Amino acid sequence: MKYLTEYRDAELVAGVMREIKRVTTRPWTLMEICGGQTHSIVRYGLDQLLPPEIELVHGPGCPVCVTPLEQIDRALAIAARPDVIFTSYGDMLRVPGSNRDLFSVRASGGDVRVVYSPLDALKLAQANPEKQVVFFAIGFETTAPANVMAVMQAKNLGLTNFSVLVSHVRVPPAMRAILGSPSNRVQGFLLAGHVCAVMGYHEYPPLLETYRVPMAITGFEPLDLAQGILETVRMLEAGQVEIKNAYARAVTFDGNQPAQKMIQQVFMECDRAWRGIGVIPASGWCLRPEFDDFNAEKRFDVGEILTQESPLCIAGQIMQGLKKPHDCAAFGKQCTPETPLGATMVSSEGACAAYYKYGR
């Protein structure tokens, strides 16, 4: 597989790991932002290859994990309606709401379907004019272009039976929340490569100025991750505060500008609750009022939603890098991928699921 195999080369990875060992003289705590990076680190066991001085803590970048409970309960209520075909990315189906998940809604007769793209949901809406087709538009900046494209196309096609339940989140405000917390331990960041592929990295210099932490834009393959860690450790050891691009084959400073323009046309910034963390100001994207016709929250009145989190779950502290999955008393006991108490145990990008799956 071109662009993959060469970034999984064991000898090249070993070479970078040797270099990390050589340059490391003191303990450093690095956070990888993205859940996809957490998954790769644990899957390939890269953390086992690092010198003991380097600690990786896992960031909040798992879209499934941070989708607020209220929004999941709203999705469950909409999906249970007889007139609705509810569509979602696959790993949302097992995320527990207050008392059930989308799998149980499907088993009870709800029409819940896994799609690979919101554009597939759009096709379903065209093929089923007598049904309301709803797409659960969650994710970070990475999934936003496809989601806004679906809304734009629905508008162009004049569809009246397609809507999206939006729960979009953005990386920079979450980083600001982590860095601004008095309990912050993070000294350097591996920035999420795919988010930067869309957005570029022009949003990060202000964070760099305020909080003085080095950052490396990092990809997802073993060699990418090793390179990102090496760049960050080099900067920390040298006392440099910069943004290095260790994922230059996908990321430019300005990012994908047509995609950013489309996002701006359909979405606007809003406050967003992050599951387990709380409301972070201006950390989300919502539909602009001119797209109200495609807003599932406006289309379906599901009444008041009363949420109930498991009192055992510490997902919020894990996603802020304050605790590791084994610090949780329920990890691997009451909470497993089959019976998750929190979303970090559901998605393969969730830190708890990655630790459980790969036996940490």
Added chain:
Amino acid sequence: MSEIDITGAVCPVPLSHNEQIVMGHGSGGRMAHDLIRKVFLPAFDNPALAAGDDGAVLDLPAGRTVVSVDSHVVFPLFFPGGDIGRLAVCGTVNDVAVMGATPLYLTAGFILEEGLPLETLRRVVESMKQAADEAGVKIVSGDTKVVERGKADGLYVSTTGVGILPEGREISGRRAQAGDAVILSGPIGDHGIAVLAARGELGFETTVQSDCAPLNGLAAAVLAAGDDIHVLRDPTRGGVATTLNEIARQSGVCITLNESALPVRPEVASACEMLGFDPLYIANEGRMLVILPRAGADEVLAAMRASKYGEGAVVIGEVSAAPAGRVLMKTPYGSTRVVDMLAGEMLPRIC
């Protein structure tokens, strides 16, 4: 009022329903008999079935009898490399074969959905005949039920296999021991990806064919070449990862895989990358895992490679005592991770 013309037929002749399945085909009456006579008997021609009694009377050779049942539901019914008929024969033949037994007979129960084209049923039955002939087994008893349209997905087939296990031979998931080698008969994930692609929902096409095949010949070759085979298994649903976890738990041993040795076709690896799947958890229908003492592995490996459906056989790992009940993976980077069972339904990742 004009005179009524009574020269034509006054009683309408019933239609013969030769084109599609109707409820009457499951009635047990004349239509059901017609279906048996026209579709099933010509394909599964053998004296036990032709006798037309409620059960088949079988003469079994000496040894212990192994019985295994498997129900087959697959969408679509036909996919590259196989179909529900071939699957229904191979799945059960393989379950009997990996017990170390020689499969001899099958029974087949059909649940048909009203409206199923008769031609579809014919194709499935013909495919079952070909697979049974290839495996050298006879289909000696059958049953057909029809359910109303919408109550089933075309057709389901449940097969039971009967085989003979020689005295003294014990093949079991409980017998893996420290010092054993783990052999896999060929590339993994072909069946699952072929079926997924055949559904046409992936938005890309692939040339991957299902590996669906009868493995009794391969099992016989393994048993002839190795006199101390501990475990044979076909890693179907849940994939190699789930099957090896079952064995590790049954035997109370640790199985360590070598990631670089795992055979995965590039097409399957690419599809998995795009969908966020791990080939270790994807279903196979024509692969076999063999666990035996390391000393005998080379001879068995050579016999497998010389056998049909075993050409791609490789050693993928080894068995040790601890940690008991675990499957571990040695990565090419020198790190180790746990390989767990599949948790529930395999779900594609968001991005």
